Amino acid sequence: MAGLEAIKYERGTLDVLDQLRLPHETHFDRVSTCEEAFDCIKAMRVRGAPAIAIVAALALAVELEKQTDGCTKKEDLVKYINHKLDYLMGSRPTAVDLSNAIKLLKQVTAVAAAAKTTGSDDEATACKIVRDAFITAAEKILEDDLTTNLAIGRYGAEYLRRQQMPVTVSQDEDAELKLFTTSPPGTQGAADKTYRKLSVLTHCNTGSLATSGHGTALGIIRSLHKMNYLDHAYCTETRPYNQGSRLTAYELVYEKIPATLITDSMAGALFQRLKQEKNISAVIVGADRVARNGDTANKIGTYSLAVLAKHHGIKFVVAAPTTSIDLETESGEFIKIEDRAKTELTQITGAVVDKDGHVDVSKSTRVAIASQEIDVWNPSFDVTPHSLIDAIITEKGEVVRSASGTFNFKNIMPQRWRAQVEG
Numbered sequence: 164m165a166g167l168e169a170i171k172y173e174r175g176t177l178d179v180l181d182q183l184r185l186p187h188e189t190h191f192d193r194v195s196t197c198e199e200a201f202d203c204i205k206a207m208r209v210r211g212a213p214a215i216a217i218v219a220a221l222a223l224a225v226e227l228e229k230q231t232d233g234c235t236k237k238e239d240l241v242k243y244i245n246h247k248l249d250y251l252m253g254s255r256p257t258a259v260d261l262s263n264a265i266k267l268l269k270q271v272t273a274v275a276a277a278a279k280t281t282g283s284d285d286e287a288t289a290c291k292i293v294r295d296a297f298i299t300a301a302e303k304i305l306e307d308d309l310t311t312n313l314a315i316g317r318y319g320a321e322y323l324r325r326q327q328m329p330v331t332v333s334q335d336e337d338a339e340l341k342l343f344t345t346s347p348p349g350t351q352g353a354a355d356k357t358y359r360k361l362s363v364l365t366h367c368n369t370g371s372l373a374t375s376g377h378g379t380a381l382g383i384i385r386s387l388h389k390m391n392y393l394d395h396a397y398c399t400e401t402r403p404y405n406q407g408s409r410l411t412a413y414e415l416v417y418e419k420i421p422a423t424l425i426t427d428s429m430a431g432a433l434f435q436r437l438k439q440e441k442n443i444s445a446v447i448v449g450a451d452r453v454a455r456n457g458d459t460a461n462k463i464g465t466y467s468l469a470v471l472a473k474h475h476g477i478k479f480v481v482a483a484p485t486t487s488i489d490l491e492t493e494s495g496e497f498i499k500i501e502d503r504a505k506t507e508l509t510q511i512t513g514a515v516v517d518k519d520g521h522v523d524v525s526k527s528t529r530v531a532i533a534s535q536e537i538d539v540w541n542p543s544f545d546v547t548p549h550s551l552i553d554a555i556i557t558e559k560g561e562v563v564r565s566a567s568g569t570f571n572f573k574n575i576m577p578q579r580w581r582a583q584v585e586g
């Protein structure tokens with residue numbers, strides 16, 4: 164795949180981009196064991212709900228690929244796999260993609276272990292079947308994620324375009340207002356209509372760096388840009404970890420998408436200004452866990468943006484693969500929110516900038532930016548109530564609030580719904 168990549172994988176080898184060094188340095192770490200994957204996830208060298216799940220799954224796949232002489236008994240191998248998966252589960256608690264991937268991999272392992280083997284070398288063959296099934300399933304998580312994100316991008320861009328009202332403009336205005344003209348898909352032969360291009364705000368990083376590629380919320384922005392529907396993207400800095408300024412801004416610049424960085428506290432002022440100019444269309448964010456009623460845990464600050472969007476009458480859209488939907492959790496109050504270290508607020512890492520404005524990467528340094536004695540509260544995520552969300556865009560299409568006011572995922576996930584809600 165062309166473009167930015169956070170995860171490079173070939174059977175037996177996994178390299179993960181160290182996102183703590185971005186935007187100044189591109190450095191991949193070799194991840195060969197589950198312990199290395201655990202550290203990489205915990206230290207947030209890789210982060211973002213889908214990427215965390217992919218790295219965990221592939222790290223164990225790499226271990227199993229190399230393990231030709233380790234476990235020689237099927238029973239031991241299954242125990243080993245389950246033990247490693249449980250260990251990886253402890254790396255970060257809020258994103259549900261990891262636990263969904265682990266559930267799937269345990270299931271695949273159990274099914275493969277139940278397969279009958281014949282012949283003299285039964286145990287060795289059975290171990291090979293289990294290993295192969297695990298590796299194939301882990302690789303499929305990586306492959307499926309990209310297909311999923313491309314679909315989310317398409318559905319999201321079309322959903323947002325449909326929210327735009329057609330405008331009638333004179334030739335002069337045409338040049339001033341940024342417009343696009345199209346006939347809506349499925350209406351071939353109908354007269355083309357003219358719409359304002361969209362300006363959107365996003366929070367945190369949900370792009371290629373948080374996934375196997377393209378991204379979810381940022382994937383929709385990429386798709387809007389590609390389809391020529393996008394006027395401008397705004398990204399928040401996303402304190403305290405600065406995923407917005409370090410990663411999203413980097414991705415937007417890399418892709419040459421017209422974009423502006425703001426601090427988190429500027430969103431309200433931005434909405435006021437853009438509303439005046441009739442030039443804000445939506446806030447688009449990702450998700451770490453979407454509860455059964457649509458309540459969504461995402462990066463801290465998401466909830467504040469949703470409240471602000473509601474106040475200004477701006478659409479608030481969540482982009483989430485179905486792997487981020489947790490049908491077993493009834494509502495947001497049951498979602499465990501990860502607390503992180505106080506140093507994320509009281510210190511910051513930066514590269515030294517010389518008097519001409521050149522960044523010297525070799526002089527990367529950690530700086531104190533607050534009293535080191537102050538007490539700190541640092542929840543990594545917050546929960547946005549479903550009542551503030553207009554649509555959840557998945558790879559199966561958009562889900563909007565039902566008449567009862569909640570989101571219903573039954574139609575897009577019928578099997579999981581039967582197994583996890585009705586069963």
Ligand code: MRU
Nearest residue numbers: 210211212367369373449450462
């Ligand atoms: O703490 P992070 O950087 O892992 O948090 C990431 C987010 O909150 C993202 O919005 C979410 O995981 C979706 S990524 C496609």
